[in-house]
Amino acid sequence: MTKTYSHHLHQLQAQAEQALARCGFDALVIASGIEKYAFLDDRPYLFAPNPHFKHWLPLVNHPHSWLLIRPGHKPRVVYYQPDDFWHVPPSDPAGEWTELVELVVIGQPDEARAHLQVPGRLAIIGEADAALDGVTPNNPADLLNILHYQRANKTGYELEQMRAASRRAVPAHLAAKAAFLAGASELDIHRAYLAACGHTDRDLPYTNIVALNEHGAVLHYQYQEAQAPAESRALLIDAGAQVNGYASDITRTWSAGDAMFDALLARMEAAQLALVDEVRAGVDYRSIHLSTHAKVAGILQDLGVVKLSVAEQLAQGVTSTFFPHGIGHLIGLQVHDVGGFMADDSGTLSPKPEGHPYLRLTRTLTPGMVVTIEPGLYFIPTLLNKLKATPAAAAVDWNLVAHLSRFGGVRIEDDVVCRADGAPENLTRDAFAAQA
Template identity: 45%
Template sequence: MDNNLYADHMASLCRRYDDILEQSGFETLNVFSGAPRMQFLDDNPYPFKVNPQFKALVPITDNPNSWVIYKRGQKPKLLFYRPVDFWHYVPPAPQTFWSAFYDIELLSKPADAREFLSADRAAFIGETERLQDWPLGTINPEPLINRLHWARAYKTPYEVACLREANRIAMAGHRAAEQAFRSGASEFEINQAYLSATGQGENTMPYGNIVALNEHAAILHYTHLSTQRLPGTELKTFLIDAGANCNGYCADITRTYTYADSEFSQLIAAMDEKQLQLVDGLKPGQPYPDLHRQCHLKVGELLAQFGIVKSSAESAVESGLTRPFMPHGLGHFLGLQVHDVGGHQSSPDGGATPPPEEYPFLRTSRTIEESQVFTIEPGLYFIDSLLAELKASDLASEVNWDKVEEFRPYGGVRIEDNIVVGADTNMNLTRNWEAQS
């Protein structure tokens, strides 16, 4: 990673934190990375997941019992946990592109951090389970966290570079996964090929990979990973929603493939065109729910084009007929978290703007602005439970149920890219790497 890029990022970050601390009435921010949690009735911990507010200040994702102490106008202090331990891997002291930007103290015991902490005009962000009676300051103050969440929506060039690299890694995995699918691999084997190609393990992935064959593609968050191989005569479709991690930043990419040419492969190609149109529609100044409504119009166009519904696209949207075929939101903020924070926030001070009543699962109701990063992920699915409700409704006569039955074994289609919003043109972090395959 470019040192100058990180230097500019830290300068921007320090200005942001200085302003937010002053607005919130604090001088110091104490941020805890988190501690391992033990499994119930066991002596093994759950996989460690870092406090996202910690990795917002320093690109460390895998070291519990560490701290960042940020004081207004001062160089951040990193308390890096490095125990004397012959049972487990002990990370080396940080010597990398970012380490010069922190005053680093090494901790041999978690309790050693206490002497560096002060509660005077301080705020604390993190879990407090093992920190009773520590001098933490005000614990997780909502006004401060609201301002931090609001600001996270605007990405620096360093953050964009991390997201771009995460996309590069993820696309290598997607290419390997497609090859494994076409060779007849099981869902489990496809996932193993993905992990191997990315060089990242399951606990490093930003979320559980969705690797779905045939009708499993209709389960929006399918992570079962069947070990059963299907013969070529039974293989129809493959949907993979899988990402990668770079310095704590996430990629979140979805592709859909068919095993052989079919009408459903034409539907996938048509959805791909619609998805790119929606990417182009991501413009500063537009409320994100308006783009979501455009997405439903495009889904309606596909439903009519392929004879799935008898209504026009406009009528299908107006009546709600498109909703059972696309029940999720068009996309969400992306960054240090897969569903990055602040999507429904009304202002830096807090408050919430709920999604439209007819689209309750839309994760973003903010107005689109430059330097924000979104996923754009339209889909069209044949979900048994939603189809059953539709068949029992007044809209049932508007559906060509024979065509639904033809497509039901394919499960569904989703196409997802990661997009940086620009003043005039957007940056598609995903397609550039796909073009280089």
């Protein structure tokens, strides 16, 4: 890890120095963030570090810490380590990163000021509540545009962390599948997932979606029922893991056995793999999204759900009833990583395709980008009711829709690296293959 992390830090330093020069700043200051408390309460929310901070350092539970970046200097890390008997304080600084930075340990948040107030014009990145006297985040838009645009392309160190995050999540997905097949409740499936990956709810990269039966038709289903249903027909689980602040984001749909739903699952699996293969350097990601709609239309036609051609379904917008979200997004330090709509590092935006408001990525793919590919096909009551009010309703087999609605829907999601040498690297499938 030392070599790849050292290279990673060197690349970030070079990018920061170039961005500072372009934007007329002399130094970059980054706040890790502070712990926040519920309104009128002394109960803290889960701490979420500033992603710019953890881009440089594998530190995710370190509020009140800071970074100072100056041309020609090692990064200065102001490391907050209070003398605290109410909570477990951060451990002594350790790891490869400590050898590559100038380290300052402080015991009180205000002590950071003396180590951050350097001469010149400062770009200070952080939330407003992280401010210290004389060190107030200004979040210059031109600088952030450059950093966010660059962040889409991962270094070797970052890819190592993301591979590890996939390897951490996959055994948990298999444990969740086993719990589902044993008839467990959503809550118990979630617990099986946590036990297998070694996470708690505190440190998951996002809240797990654990949806049985019709709940799979709720795209961001947010509950976990403690009572198992009388019949567990299908499980849609969207759950990830993280390593050193880098996330994996994986979705699998499992069936307890039904001929028509299993046929739908098989067709979606084949479509998803074909879409993964479209992740190539120079490809406009929007084209993959539009390709997904064509594939969904073909599945609906072949299974007899909609008796219209692919072209007719696309022209009438039928597929948006069954596939209403985007094909995926950038992933890395954040599950939905920043910079997805940027045409360049000045902040110019690439528009979403007309009629597709929920797509989260509109960039042309370049080597080192990591994206999700997550086609879905769902039976969502509110959208189906709208479809019934259109001329296309006459072409829908509503009895078949009623049957498949009992399973909620299908989503299959992999994390995929765009590579310079052609075929993409599928982090998710590689991790599943390692468990076989």
